[in-house]
Amino acid sequence: MGHLELKNLSVQFGGLKAVNNLDLSVAQGELRCLLGPNGAGKSTTLDLICGKTAATSGQILFEGRDITGLSEHRRARLGIGRKFQTPSVFKELTVLENMEIARSQNPGILASGFVFRTHIRGRLKEVLELVELKDHVHTKAGNLSHGQTQWLEIAMLLIQDAKLILMDEPTAGMTIQETRRTGEIFNSLKGHHTMIVVEHDMTFVRQIAETVTVMELGALLAQGSIEEIENDPKVRAAYLGNEVANHA
Ligand SMILES: Nc1ncnc2c1ncn2[C@@H]1O[C@H](COP(=O)(O)OP(=O)(O)OP(=O)(O)O)[C@@H](O)[C@H]1O
Numbered sequence: 001m002g003h004l005e006l007k008n009l010s011v012q013f014g015g016l017k018a019v020n021n022l023d024l025s026v027a028q029g030e031l032r033c034l035l036g037p038n039g040a041g042k043s044t045t046l047d048l049i050c051g052k053t054a055a056t057s058g059q060i061l062f063e064g065r066d067i068t069g070l071s072e073h074r075r076a077r078l079g080i081g082r083k084f085q086t087p088s089v090f091k092e093l094t095v096l097e098n099m100e101i102a103r104s105q106n107p108g109i110l111a112s113g114f115v116f117r118t119h120i121r122g123r124l125k126e127v128l129e130l131v132e133l134k135d136h137v138h139t140k141a142g143n144l145s146h147g148q149t150q151w152l153e154i155a156m157l158l159i160q161d162a163k164l165i166l167m168d169e170p171t172a173g174m175t176i177q178e179t180r181r182t183g184e185i186f187n188s189l190k191g192h193h194t195m196i197v198v199e200h201d202m203t204f205v206r207q208i209a210e211t212v213t214v215m216e217l218g219a220l221l222a223q224g225s226i227e228e229i230e231n232d233p234k235v236r237a238a239y240l241g242n243e244v245a246n247h248a
Pocket residue numbers: 013016018036037038039040041042043044045
């Protein structure tokens with residue numbers, strides 16, 4: 001039994017089956033890369049898992065529990081964290097204040113900041129060190145670089161102890177150095193957090209990949225190691241051929 005299981009999952013928007021009878025099993029602590037051409041249904045799959053979109057049919061099991069009918073909020077409470085493409089940090093607040101809010105999940109609890117600091121200082125330090133923001137705790141989030149803002153968001157999911165982290169193109173807009181560092185961060189999270197990462201940057205995918213799942217037209221096209229995927233004629237025809245051509 002995987003940490004997360006999608007069984008025959010579908011969602012239909014009007015006449016379009018954006019996700020079509022998808023089966024997927026992701027093990028505890030695994031980092032799964034999700035690839036596929038534009039419109040393949042990758043983001044919609046993340047929407048279905050976090051509860052932003054309701055499934056038309058099929059099942060979603062998280063830690064063995066059927067969460068298909070639960071609200072987005074309830075799923076978040078169970079430890080499913082989503083990082084969207086657009087950052088959702090509070091720009092006027094510092095890195096530390098953003099982390100405090102993430103931890104409390106309720107801005108009203110800021111008043112208990114002292115208790116917060118004493119209790120989770122160790123973990124906070126560890127997380128901020130990991131994302132290289134420990135020297136920026138008093139920097140306003142609005143003054144961080146693009147890469148740092150993305151890392152702050154990841155740190156906010158980590159401090160919430162998200163068990164399953166869903167990320168949609170986390171390296172979009174990052175420099176080569178920031179992308180590489182993001183890969184190192186993800187690699188160090190393996191085994192501790194289950195992650196599903198939608199990505200187009202193949203250099204990054206090669207850096208972090210364990211099992212790779214490729215979608216096309218809402219369905220599973222291929223699954224395997226990065227070598228298997230890159231050498232799969234079906235995948236090359238549907239996706240990687242274009243990617244290589246686009247980035248040549
Ligand atoms: N809320 C919605 N209403 C109607 N159609 C939608 C909705 N969300 C997604 N779609 C459609 O579903 C299909 C799958 O979209 P999705 O964004 O999941 O693809 P993707 O694989 O993430 O693509 P990309 O790589 O471009 O982000 C697309 O044809 C999209 O237009």
